[in-house]
Amino acid sequence: MSDPSDHPSAVRTIEWRDGSVLMIDQRKLPLVEEYVTCSTWEDVAEAIRTMVIRGAPAIGVAAAMGMALAARAARELPRDGFTRALQDATKGLFSTRPTAVNLGWALAEMEQVWRDQALAPKAAAEAMERLALQIYEDDVASCRSIGAYGAELITVEEPVILTHCNAGALATAGYGTALGVVRAVFARRPRLRVFVDETRPFLQGARLTAWEMLHEGIPADLITDSMAGYFISKGMVTHVVVGADRIAANGDAANKIGTYTVSVLAKEHDVPFYVAAPLSTVDFAIPDGSHIPIEERDEAEVTHIAGSRVAPEGVRVRNPAFDVTPARNITAIITDRGVVLPPFGAGLRGLAAEPLSKEGDPCVR
C-alpha cells in the first residue's frame, strides 16, 4: 500500500502487503533492521504481545490489520462461521496488552463492519481491509497534525526537549506523536536539541528514539532515566514532551513507566510538561487515571538486558510497564484536533464534540 520512499519519516513501522502484514522487529533495533511477516491474526497478536511492534497508535493499526487478515481468512465461510471467527480474533487481539486504549478502539471500529448484517462476509472482508488502511493513513495524518500544533506551542529559539520512551514513527503508523512534535519543531527551530531517556526496562529510548533522531539528523543526547533530574534541575531542559497510551476523561495520562517521575521533576522546576496524543487516545468512559489497567510484564525484562543476566539468580522483581501522570502535572495535551489546556475535562469533551474541519487551524482551548 505505501511506498517507503514517500513515507513521512523514512522509518517503516508497519505495512499492509496484500494479505499479510509486514512489521519492523522493534526488539532487534537498532542493531538489526529485520522485518517480520504476519500472515494470520494470531501472528499479529503474538507480535503485539512480544513487542515486535509497540506504541499505542501502532498497536491500534496492527490490531486493525490483524482483523483484516482474520476476515480475509474467513471470507468464504457462511455468516455464522465468519462471525465466530471474527469474535475469536477480536478476543485474541484484545487480550494482548491491556493499557493502550487504541487497541480496543481499533477493534471496535472493525467490529462495526463485521457486525453489519447488510454485508456478506466477502464484502465485509474487503471493507475491513479498506478500513484498516484508512486507520493507518489517518494515524499518519493525526501525527502530522499533532506536530503542527506542538510547533505552535514551542517557540523559543533554542528549545531543548526531553522525551521518555518512544512516541515516534515507530510507535505510530509514521511521524510520531511526541516525536512528531520534535520533528515539526526541528523544521522551524534548527537549533533544537533533544534529551532521550533510555527508558528501562525495554530501552525504547536508547534503541528506538535515539535511532530515529540519528536517522533525521536531530541533535540528541542519550541519558539514563536517572539523569533526567540532573539535567532538568540544571535548567538545561526547556520542555518535556511525551506520548500517552490512554488518557482518562479528566486528563490523567497513562504512559511508559517513568513518565510520572519526569512529570514530578518538570513541575518541581517549572518546565512545561506536554502530552502529545491523538484524541482517540482519550477514554471518555473512565473518569480518571485510577481506572486505567496497568500491565505488569515479565521479570526477565528487568533481570536480563540484551540477553545477558545482570541481576542475581533468585532476586524478586516488580515490572509495571506504565504509570499514570495526574492531570495536575500536565501543562497541556497536544492532540490532532488542537491543544487542550487545564482543566482538561471540558476541553477534551469540546474537541471530541466538534465536527472535523479540513483546515486544521491550530486551536487552543
Place this chain on the structure above:
Amino acid sequence: MSDPSDHPSAVRTIEWRDGSVLMIDQRKLPLVEEYVTCSTWEDVAEAIRTMVIRGAPAIGVAAAMGMALAARAARELPRDGFTRALQDATKGLFSTRPTAVNLGWALAEMEQVWRDQALAPKAAAEAMERLALQIYEDDVASCRSIGAYGAELITVEEPVILTHCNAGALATAGYGTALGVVRAVFARRPRLRVFVDETRPFLQGARLTAWEMLHEGIPADLITDSMAGYFISKGMVTHVVVGADRIAANGDAANKIGTYTVSVLAKEHDVPFYVAAPLSTVDFAIPDGSHIPIEERDEAEVTHIAGSRVAPEGVRVRNPAFDVTPARNITAIITDRGVVLPPFGAGLRGLAAEPLSKEGDPCVR
C-alpha cells in the same frame, strides 16, 4: 588481617594480605565472585578507576591500603626518594575519582605519617600499614554505628525502605551505610521489605544491592530506576535511605546519579528521605553542593550493558556519575556519631566538634 568468618556481613569487599590488597571484583558481581590482587599502588589506582572497587568509604580504605603498598615498596629508599615516591602515589591515587571525599580524606590521613620527619622510611611504612588497617576497622565500626542510629529512627512495624545504588557492605569495609541501616532495622523489624533501584548505568543496585539482600535473606524487590515514582506514589514506600559520596557543610549531599530524583519524589509524597554516611563524608571546606565536582564517565557505560551494545552507533551520550541532593530535600543525615536534623550546618559542625564518646548513645540533634 581479617578472618572472613568473623566479617560482619559475610561479604568481603577488601582485605590487606601482608603486602598485597585483595578486592572482590565488583564489575563481575553477581554472576562471578572473583578476587583481584593488587601488589602496587598503581594496581590499586587502576582498580578504583575501573570500579573493581567503588563506594565512597571503600574507596577511602582502598586508597589508604594503596599508600601502605607504596610505602612498603619505597621503605629502603633514602628519605628524599621515599617522600617523592609517596607524593607520586598520592597524586596518582587522588586523580582516580573526583567526587568522593573519602579518597582525599584517607590520603591526607596517610600523608600525616609519611610527612613526619621523625619517622625513618621503614618505621613510617610500618605505621602507614597500621593506619590503613585502623581506617578499615574504623569504617566497619562507623557503619555499625550508623546502622544503630538508623534503627532508632525507623520504628514502624512494617517498614518498606527504598534505596538507590549500593551503599552496602560492598561500598564500605563491611556492613554498609544505607544498607547498614537496612541490616540494623531488619534485625529488629523482620517484616522489613526493601525496594532496590537497579541504578543505571552501572547497575550497582541490580548487581550489588540485590546480591547483598539475597545473601542476608532480607526480602527485596528489584525495580528499574523509573519505577521508584510509581511505588512511592502508591504509598508503598515508608522510608528512603541512601548513602553519600560527599556532603557539603550545609548538608547538600552528592550521591549516585538518580538520588536527586528520588529525593524529589520522596518530598512530593511526604516520605522521609535519609542520607546515611560517616561524619568523615562531610567536607566542611565547601559551603554547599555547588562546589562538589561531578565526574562524567565513559559513554560506553550508557551505550553498552553487560558487554552488549544497546544504543545505535554514533549516538551522543551524557554520563554524569553523581548528582547533588539539596539539604532541603533531606529529612535527616544519619552519621556514625548521631543523627542530624535540619538545619544541618550547625548540627554537623557540632558533631564534628564533640569529643568521641566510646558509648555511642544515639544522639539526635
